[in-house]
Amino acid sequence: MEKGLLYPVINQYRADEKLDGLWNFKFDPAGEGEQQGWQKGFDNGIKMPVPASFNDFFTDKDAREYTGDFWYSRHFFVPDYFKGQEIQIRFGAATHRAVVYVNGQEIRSHEGGFLPFTADVTDAVKFGQENVVAVKVNNELHRDALPAGDTETLKNGKKMAKPFFDFYNYSGLNRSVHLLAVPKKGIYDYSTSYDLGESKATVHYSVRADSGSNVKASLIDENGQVVATNEGKSGDLIVTQPKLWNVRDAYLYTIQFKLLDQDRVIDEYQDQIGLRTVEIKGHEILVNHKSVYLRGFGRHEDSIYAGRAFDLNVERRDMNLMKWIGANSFRSSHYPYDEQVYRFADREGILVIDEVPAVGFKMAAASFLGGLDQSFFDGDWTKELYKKHLDQINDMIQRDKNHPSVLAWSLFNEPDTSTNSAVPYFEKLFAATANLDPEKRPRTFTLNEDDTYEKSKCLKFPDFYLLNRYPGWYHKWGYEISDGEAGLRAELDEWQKSDIDKPIVFSEYGADTEPGLHKLPSIMWSEEYQIELLEMFNRVFDSYDFIRGEQPWNLADFQTVEGNMRVNGNKKGIFTRDRQPKAAAFYLRKRWTKLPLDY
């Protein structure tokens, strides 16, 4: 668990210098890096862009598919005037694990390829001089790590990733790297929660900072007017006539904390927040006590050239596509996205179901690759897996808890929930995560095809349900789709007859579609069939009032491992991988823009 994951800010107490750009890069298949002294830095090697996945830059298959250790290194200057500050190197993500060295000294290691971590390098840097950072990264997949998979060694001795999940194992320093100088006794974290009254809103805040200091908190509106202040490390900021953060109608306040030692300001942190509440009531999802019907997508951080790297240009385009089509939400399938994505969503009024990379926790996924027939939760890997799983939920909630866009936390994607061993694992995890979020937002996970109402043993845990269902594609496809609809309705009738009084959101459904393939009458893979499948699901959604959301899979086509079921990746996108519309995009836009934006 990280000490603090505050997003970097610049002010008179805090400096932030990005270390993005070309780093030196080397594969280390023989595991000889330390022995060769690479931890002291190296100037030879491939010039590798950061942030980026390394995979798609290469023209040879061994490099693209490389699995194992690989190294990054670059020089960086620490100015003399940073002296007295805590010097940190903050990695937005190193996929999947990393060891950080500065001037040859090992600083720390980190596990988890989709969340930030900070290396305190204060005692290792030379002030007023050039320094060198080296990072050993490893992208192997294991059953006791997130996301789950295996790493096999081929007969030629090369390692190969065998994911239990359907996205390419893009690896590297996928997000920005920052050199930070912050007060040694400063603000480590803050959290907020909200109460909305008739004509006022109360911001309950709490600041984690060095003992012996005090805090002056202020709330500032979009015109720069201070609308509320309070003294104390925790307390209330009360806003009269508040402008609430609403779905697709965002209003952001700046919250500012000044840390005082006696009456001297020693640190300051400012961030943008939105005044809103989230709750589940019966089978309704409520934002500011108003029912919301989710429309949007499962997504991936995925684009050509830089793979899984965060790309501001792609994010801007994706947000515009979602606004154009009439969406109001997305799920960060299947891992926490770059922090800038949530800041985009905060500004655009888009709701996010934030998902931890607990994907592939199902032997069916592994047996897709010849796995075992046991439960995923009674393997010799389960104990270690649980520790990492809880750690990454902790960090995801600690990192993302102050975003108004975050609606809920998804703790798994399509896990095994139908075996007896699943129950104690879920029991323990839901108990351990119950109080991590100061706002107590709903926790959930997606239910795979096999985890139906009658088969799943874990339906008591989630606060609402995310269903991934694929009649019309993985079964009852093509001309049989009418049977697929009948089967889907039969399952939903079971849900309806049950005493379950929680919302259901369809978080995945769809058809692989080759853009430009047209056929009358339709056949699978044609653009016409993708629309017919969506029409079938929408007929079903419109028949059950406890269905409170529709998020087809996926916003855009994305890269996966190669295989006889993938044509250069997963083609279930409503948009192509270069973000152009398939015919289904116009069909969904017609359906969704009929609804009010915030409905």
Ligand SMILES: CCC[C@@H]1NC[C@@H](O)[C@H](O)[C@H]1C(=O)O
């Ligand atoms: C039947 C499981 C469907 C599966 N669900 C998880 C996604 O990550 C995959 O992309 C999707 C697919 O196969 O299209």
